[in-house]
Amino acid sequence: MNGDAVVVTEVEKVFGRGSAEEVTALSGVDLTIAPGEFVTLIGPSGCGKSTFLRLIGDLLEPTAGSVEVFGKSAHQARMDQDYGMVFQHAGLFDWRKVVANIELPLELRGWSKADRAARSREMLDLVKLPDFGGHYPRQLSGGMQQRVAIARALSFEPRLLLMDEPFGALDEMTREHMQGELLRIWSETDTTVVFVTHSISESAFLSNRVVVLSPRPGRIHSIVEVDLGERNEDTREDPRFFEASTEVREALRAVEDGS
Amino acid sequence: MLATAFAAVVLVVLHWEGYKWVGQQTGDRVPGTDIELLVDTDDLTMPHAKDILGEFVVDVRDGRSTLPMSLYLLKKAWFTLQEAAIGFFLGLVVGLALAVLMLRWRVVERGLLPWINVSQTVPLIALAPIIVTWGRLNDLPDLLSISLIAAYLTFFPVAVSALRGLQSPNAADVELMRSYAASWRTTLFKLRLPAARAYLFPAFKIAATLSVVGAIVGEISIGTKTGLGRAILEFAQRYAVFPERLYASVIGAAALGLSVFGLITLAERMFVGRTREAST
Numbered sequence: 098m099n100g101d102a103v104v105v106t107e108v109e110k111v112f113g114r115g116s117a118e119e120v121t122a123l124s125g126v127d128l129t130i131a132p133g134e135f136v137t138l139i140g141p142s143g144c145g146k147s148t149f150l151r152l153i154g155d156l157l158e159p160t161a162g163s164v165e166v167f168g169k170s171a172h173q174a175r176m177d178q179d180y181g182m183v184f185q186h187a188g189l190f191d192w193r194k195v196v197a198n199i200e201l202p203l204e205l206r207g208w209s210k211a212d213r214a215a216r217s218r219e220m221l222d223l224v225k226l227p228d229f230g231g232h233y234p235r236q237l238s239g240g241m242q243q244r245v246a247i248a249r250a251l252s253f254e255p256r257l258l259l260m261d262e263p264f265g266a267l268d269e270m271t272r273e274h275m276q277g278e279l280l281r282i283w284s285e286t287d288t289t290v291v292f293v294t295h296s297i298s299e300s301a302f303l304s305n306r307v308v309v310l311s312p313r314p315g316r317i318h319s320i321v322e323v324d325l326g327e328r329n330e331d332t333r334e335d336p337r338f339f340e341a342s343t344e345v346r347e348a349l350r351a352v353e354d355g356s
Numbered sequence: 357m358l359a360t361a362f363a364a365v366v367l368v369v370l371h372w373e374g375y376k377w378v379g380q381q382t383g384d385r386v387p388g389t390d391i392e393l394l395v396d397t398d399d400l401t402m403p404h405a406k407d408i409l410g411e412f413v414v415d416v417r418d419g420r421s422t423l424p425m426s427l428y429l430l431k432k433a434w435f436t437l438q439e440a441a442i443g444f445f446l447g448l449v450v451g452l453a454l455a456v457l458m459l460r461w462r463v464v465e466r467g468l469l470p471w472i473n474v475s476q477t478v479p480l481i482a483l484a485p486i487i488v489t490w491g492r493l494n495d496l497p498d499l500l501s502i503s504l505i506a507a508y509l510t511f512f513p514v515a516v517s518a519l520r521g522l523q524s525p526n527a528a529d530v531e532l533m534r535s536y537a538a539s540w541r542t543t544l545f546k547l548r549l550p551a552a553r554a555y556l557f558p559a560f561k562i563a564a565t566l567s568v569v570g571a572i573v574g575e576i577s578i579g580t581k582t583g584l585g586r587a588i589l590e591f592a593q594r595y596a597v598f599p600e601r602l603y604a605s606v607i608g609a610a611a612l613g614l615s616v617f618g619l620i621t622l623a624e625r626m627f628v629g630r631t632r633e634a635s636t
Contacts, residue, residue: 156531175537182535184528192550201546205536259535 100168102257102289103130103153108162110148121314122148126162128308128317130291132256135283137292137300138308139345141352145315146293147261153291154180154259167256174257178206181250181288185262187242189234189249196221196230199249206253220248223282240271247279251286260292264299273333276302280328297349301341302328309348311355319348369405376402403600408607411600425601429587429608436571436584437612439499443506444567444616448560450507451514456544458515459522469519476512480505480570484577498580506570510563517559521552557624564616572609584609 110123122145130136138146151157152164155171166174174180181202189198199217200208208216221227224244234242243263250258264272276299283290294300300307304323311318323341325332332338378387379397386393395401412426423431454472458465484505491501525547533543575585588609591602 151531154535156534175535178537180535182532184532186528188526188528188532190529190547190550192553202536205538205542205546 102132104165108159111160124314135290135304137304139300140310144310144312181255181258183260183263185265187246224248258290311352408603411604432587439502439571440567442503446507447510451511454515455518488578502574505574506567509566509570513559513562517555521555522548565613568613
């Protein structure tokens, strides 16, 4: 309530309930995210971080508990198209040119051709690919494709951006560059971001809060607050960045040790 | 492209004549042995290639008039092509509709897919008289009955490939459409159908050649008065006298199959080209 972006209350998610392969992916999860906040979810594989993201995005339904987004049910928020989503693989439609990919969500919302063209132009500038609108996705590098995916997700100015290891398939240099770009875009828009990663430095660099999850069943182990202020490439050598990374690392170690 | 096709024809002719020549020298035995050749090489079993080709300009009787074999075959092929074309489009529509139904409801897929597979094990020759009898009882022209027989062959590759194509988008693409609150129908038109294109055109090519096969088999099994199937049947009965004519009509049937295959290939190029432009 009172204008929170995401309120997750007592959420539990069980897959294959009643079958021999029954798995409790998440249990007793509470989390509140403020508007404009950048929150990352981190944890060892199998901790349910992707499941958590999909519950917020109403791509999965919780077995118990509730997910509210901007004071509505997650389902209603999805129907109102409040979400932008970016996955690990860019997932561009290869029969559509880059502009047509960016305009896809606008097309589905019934925007006019002229409005769509104007917006996709803006978006291409925003992700620094102004000359690539007429290319097909396969003609772009992995990093460029991921930038197009981000442009597509932001094109309709979603209030909540859900990102599932969006830079996971990129090399280290491209990844750091993309992180900088994402922060720049985030500060230029007033989007709330929930970002799943398994990279410690990525989580420390990007977010206001790092939510550390523990596996089997997935629970919130701890939350690390990060305050690096305005970030740029020098921040990566800032002692405060090391401190934040260390804090996240220690939380993850504690998770591994089972404490 | 044209040069390789020509070279292929020359190669086939050379093999044909070479085999025949060897057989004639050895008395139909594998050279240096007593083993008999699989196929005899006398002029009745294997007419000379030049005699078969020459047959295309020889006059044949068509009803009361006479005309060169090539024109005669072309006239018959035109009739068969109409049956095949109707059968092709009928099969295409039915195949696509079945694929969409199976995509929409898993129950339909589980219930229907085995029957679709079984349908192709029924011999066409057995089915043809049944379809024609139904057609005649319902005042359907024979041409349409034969189209139905052709459609029975063509719907199958379309249905199976279309289903595979419609199911080809990965989970992330489907989730993306879900996150946009896109309806099932929107997802079908914006994601699944465009993704299925790569699967559809190869199926259309198979279906097109099958439609010709179906039409010819249909003609032969119900005894139409015209069409390539009819021509083949007639020449088969007079094989002992004019073996070259049957070979010529078989070549005609193959040419018709190749032409429809080529037509679909052309359509594929046009269609893919056009959608590329349309998506700018």
